[in-house]
Amino acid sequence: MSLRDACRSPVRDDSGIALLLEYVHTLSLLERRFFTPATDIRFLWYDSLSGRPCAQKSAAFEKASMLFNVGALQTQIGARQRSLSIQGLSLASVSFEKAAGIFQFISASFNNAPSTDLKPETLRMLTSLMLAQSQECVYELSLLNDTDDHLLHAQEAAQVSKSFEAVHDSISTPPVKRDVPYSWISMILVKLEFYKAKAHFHVGCAIALDEVAKEDVAKCLDSSKSSPTTPNSSDTRRSLARNHVRQATLLLEECIRIHKMCHLLRKVDMLLDVLQQAHDRSLDLYQKLEEEDNFAPSITPAPVVPRSRRIPVPIAPDMNQVRVKDPFHNLGPLHLFCAANSWTKPRDVTMSKGAVDAYSSFGFSVRGSAPVSVTEVEPNSIAAKAGLLKGDIVIALNGENTRWEVHEKMVERMRQCGSEMVVTVVTPVSVQPPSTTLSQKEVPETKLNGHAKKKK
Numbered sequence: 001m002s003l004r005d006a007c008r009s010p011v012r013d014d015s016g017i018a019l020l021l022e023y024v025h026t027l028s029l030l031e032r033r034f035f036t037p038a039t040d041i042r043f044l045w046y047d048s049l050s051g052r053p054c055a056q057k058s059a060a061f062e063k064a065s066m067l068f069n070v071g072a073l074q075t076q077i078g079a080r081q082r083s084l085s086i087q088g089l090s091l092a093s094v095s096f097e098k099a100a101g102i103f104q105f106i107s108a109s110f111n112n113a114p115s116t117d118l119k120p121e122t123l124r125m126l127t128s129l130m131l132a133q134s135q136e137c138v139y140e141l142s143l144l145n146d147t148d149d150h151l152l153h154a155q156e157a158a159q160v161s162k163s164f165e166a167v168h169d170s171i172s173t174p175p176v177k178r179d180v181p182y183s184w185i186s187m188i189l190v191k192l193e194f195y196k197a198k199a200h201f202h203v204g205c206a207i208a209l210d211e212v213a214k215e216d217v218a219k220c221l222d223s224s225k226s227s228p229t230t231p232n233s234s235d236t237r238r239s240l241a242r243n244h245v246r247q248a249t250l251l252l253e254e255c256i257r258i259h260k261m262c263h264l265l266r267k268v269d270m271l272l273d274v275l276q277q278a279h280d281r282s283l284d285l286y287q288k289l290e291e292e293d294n295f296a297p298s299i300t301p302a303p304v305v306p307r308s309r310r311i312p313v314p315i316a317p318d319m320n321q322v323r324v325k326d327p328f329h330n331l332g333p334l335h336l337f338c339a340a341n342s343w344t345k346p347r348d349v350t351m352s353k354g355a356v357d358a359y360s361s362f363g364f365s366v367r368g369s370a371p372v373s374v375t376e377v378e379p380n381s382i383a384a385k386a387g388l389l390k391g392d393i394v395i396a397l398n399g400e401n402t403r404w405e406v407h408e409k410m411v412e413r414m415r416q417c418g419s420e421m422v423v424t425v426v427t428p429v430s431v432q433p434p435s436t437t438l439s440q441k442e443v444p445e446t447k448l449n450g451h452a453k454k455k456k
Contacts, residue, residue: 007066012076020070021322024063029326029334031059036339047116048072050179054115064110064118070317071102075130078137086144093137093312100130100314116179125170125180127314132163132191134312139195142309151212151220154202158306161195164188186262190255194275197251199304201282204244207237208289221302242289243301249286252279332395332403333370342429346395351386353419362421364388366414369407371395374425389427396424 007023010016035041043062044055056062078095082088107123116122139156146152168188171180203220206212217240255275259265266272331337351362363381366372374392377384395403397413398421405413414421 007069010069010073012073012080016073017070017077018322020066020073021319022324024066025319025322025324026327027059027063027066029324029328032334032338032340033328033331034339035059039339045115045117047179049122049181050116052116056114058114060110061114061118064106064113065115067102067106067317068117071099071106071126071130074099074102075133078133083140086141089137089141089144093134093141094315096130096134096137097312097315098317100127100134100312101316103127103130104314105317116175119175121170121173121175122179125167125173125176128163128167128170129188131312131314132160132167135160135163135308136191136195138308138310138312150202150206150209151216152309154199154206154220154304155307156309157195157198157202158304159308159311161192161199162306164192164195168192181264183262183264186258186265190258190265190271190275193251193255193258194278196303197248197255197278197282199248200244200251200301201248201278201285203301203304204241204248204285204289207241207244208285210237220305222305223302238289240301242286243299245282245286245289247301249279249282252282255279330401330403336371336393337403343393343426344429346424346426347387348422348424349383349386349388349392350422351382351388351420353382366394366410367407369410370405371403372405372407372410388423388425392425392427394423394425398422399424 003019003023003026007020010019040057042055042057043059043065044053045061045065046053048068054061074095078092078099081092081095083092103123103126106118107120107127110118113119139153139160142149142153142156168185171177171185171188177185203217207217252275256272256279259272259275326334337343353360353362361378361381362383363378364374364383365376367375372394374383374388374390374394377388377390394410395401397405397410398417402410402413
């Protein structure tokens, strides 16, 4: 099975992530080796949102699409974690942050996206969606760690609602809204209203149970949008708790309405069960707080101030976590033997000393390392008559690959050839200056003759 075929169905764990990154790195090596503007290899992908096919010759498009799948795989890893354990929720939160980091990395690294999935607007929406899901995990963790702190839970829930509100704003932009499924929009609206309801419900519980000071309640509510009633007396406290629980009940009814409007969400019975249970719990508490002789009009309570002990942020991908071996390592150093440089076809140059020339020079000098290059060819010398040219790159000696041979080792092997050697060389047609190579000044020039010596 080819590496690309294996990437079609990766395992949903770290090994699957490593497989996709291995492909991205391998493709980068192949791109530098062989891809030119004339390369006609098309990569076909289907948008995850619209399903439309998109074929491009660009290797950058292939790498961006594969990295998109890395982000998708991270979301699946996060969704598979156990939601009832602290460890599972912590791992899920980190997985969603890593997914956000991948989408953010793609948006910053690849321009002129040809497909909907890779457009900046889509990637920003997906980044905010991943962070919102991570914020959900933070809220769930607060329920497990601080079971009785209702005001803390209220503000954590309000923060989740705010996160999904940001997602809804992103998903409502024209380039994204056109391709995003209606079920996505409906689900985001459900979560936005659900966590807003949870925030009001927690505030109502905190006030009804008389477990917090009135100053703490005031800090929890946004006085800029509505004048919060301070629970000074028991009657006022009960009335304020009732208003918050009533608001929670109304919001949950809105969640159920949105759920019923989407035919795909209607098929998710578990979601309806969660909404219905939350609604019943809120309604039961409201009925307990309701007084038969209370004819005061209900007022809309002040919104809960969103606040969290941990705001998720995108985790930038560690692209160096996977190391790959160059599949074409034997071709020589990548900076030299790459698509940016042009060479003649390899040719064999046979040099032989006769009895008269046994102690004479071959008549050429080499410099550099991995591989060595011919820097001088003496006129009428054995090398010149054999066809060796100044600037030739020695890629083999007597049939053995020398593209990675260091200078000293190469000179020693040439000396051991005695009176005859066959060097395989290529002549540069156009070579870009290397970015990171061993400087020619750092490697001595060596003249090949009977008594080889290094020039100072």
